[in-house]
Amino acid sequence: MNAAVWAEVPETPPAFVPGPPGTHITIRGLTKHFAGKPLYEGFDLDIPKHRITSVFGPNGCGKSTLINMIAGLVPIDAGEILFDGKSLKDTKIGYVFQNYRDALFPWMRTIDNIAYPLKLEGRSKAQVRSRMDELVASFDVKFDLNRYPYELSGGQQQTASIMRALAPGPEVLFLDEPFSALDFEMTLFIREKLQEVFMQTGTTMLLVSHDLEEAVYLADEVLLLTKRPTRVAEVLRYGDARPRTVATLSQPSFVETKKRSLEIFQQEVRR
Numbered sequence: 001m002n003a004a005v006w007a008e009v010p011e012t013p014p015a016f017v018p019g020p021p022g023t024h025i026t027i028r029g030l031t032k033h034f035a036g037k038p039l040y041e042g043f044d045l046d047i048p049k050h051r052i053t054s055v056f057g058p059n060g061c062g063k064s065t066l067i068n069m070i071a072g073l074v075p076i077d078a079g080e081i082l083f084d085g086k087s088l089k090d091t092k093i094g095y096v097f098q099n100y101r102d103a104l105f106p107w108m109r110t111i112d113n114i115a116y117p118l119k120l121e122g123r124s125k126a127q128v129r130s131r132m133d134e135l136v137a138s139f140d141v142k143f144d145l146n147r148y149p150y151e152l153s154g155g156q157q158q159t160a161s162i163m164r165a166l167a168p169g170p171e172v173l174f175l176d177e178p179f180s181a182l183d184f185e186m187t188l189f190i191r192e193k194l195q196e197v198f199m200q201t202g203t204t205m206l207l208v209s210h211d212l213e214e215a216v217y218l219a220d221e222v223l224l225l226t227k228r229p230t231r232v233a234e235v236l237r238y239g240d241a242r243p244r245t246v247a248t249l250s251q252p253s254f255v256e257t258k259k260r261s262l263e264i265f266q267q268e269v270r271r
């Protein structure tokens with residue numbers, strides 16, 4: 001065959017390589033540039049199912065952009081992201097934003113905010129009521145959901161945001177620094193709620209956190225990213241039993257995972 005004939009053969013894209021068993025989200029060849037500069041280039045990652053993955057890395061390495069691309073909030077330049085082999089449009093997801101103040105609709109009572117995605121799905125009144133009862137029981141809500149969001153404390157609003165994200169029973173829950181705008185008491189409260197919900201439902205969660213202790217405490221896997229152009233520096237497994245408690249913080253496995261994460265982080269920051 002001469003060169004002219006070769007040139008006519010269409011280029012076949014590289015075969016899609018699935019992740020190992022237990023993978024939920026498969027990312028292949030993800031590429032994203034901002035202002036002509038690469039943030040991600042040919043980035044591959046497998047995110048496990050029924051696990052909490054914490055994303056940690058240097059400032060500006062693209063933690064939020066990564067989860068936003070997976071959640072479809074930020075368009076990708078190239079690559080493929082599949083959820084159990086399905087595309088995003090066939091996957092139910094939930095998203096909890098850092099800024100809870102802008103997340104809830106101020107003109108709706110809190111209860112209607114939480115029920116909103118259920119109504120969008122076209123569920124009947126009885127189905128909505130029964131799902132709301134379930135959520136209220138599992139979150140052990142002590143505040144009045146008939147109030148408007150602005151009548152609630154920050155922690156109560158963020159609790160409501162998490163309830164809303166979980167209401168339709170998402171396959172994946174994305175959380176972008178959900179605790180960073182909360183005081184310490186509320187952070188502890190919501191962290192425990194999140195852990196309880198995870199133990200009840202096993203929802204795959206992807207959590208961006210700036211607090212290494214929190215990232216490890218909640219995680220089954222800690223995804224450590226490099227400086228940009230961003231690659232996976234390391235994925236650390238952390239397997240202490242749940243529920244994790246204050247006692248967990250002094251467990252050798254916890255201390256070791258945190259130390260190792262910090263070492264990798266520091267290597268990256270100094271690079």
Ligand SMILES: Nc1ncnc2c1ncn2[C@@H]1O[C@H](COP(=O)(O)OP(=O)(O)OP(=O)(O)O)[C@@H](O)[C@H]1O
Nearest residue numbers: 034035039057058059060061062063064065066208
């Ligand atoms: N819409 C945008 N336009 C241009 N640059 C952007 C845009 N969004 C993000 N960036 C840049 O991409 C990089 C990654 O941003 P991103 O917010 O994802 O990082 P991060 O790791 O979550 O940051 P931080 O640790 O500061 O929260 C940053 O340099 C940011 O300035």
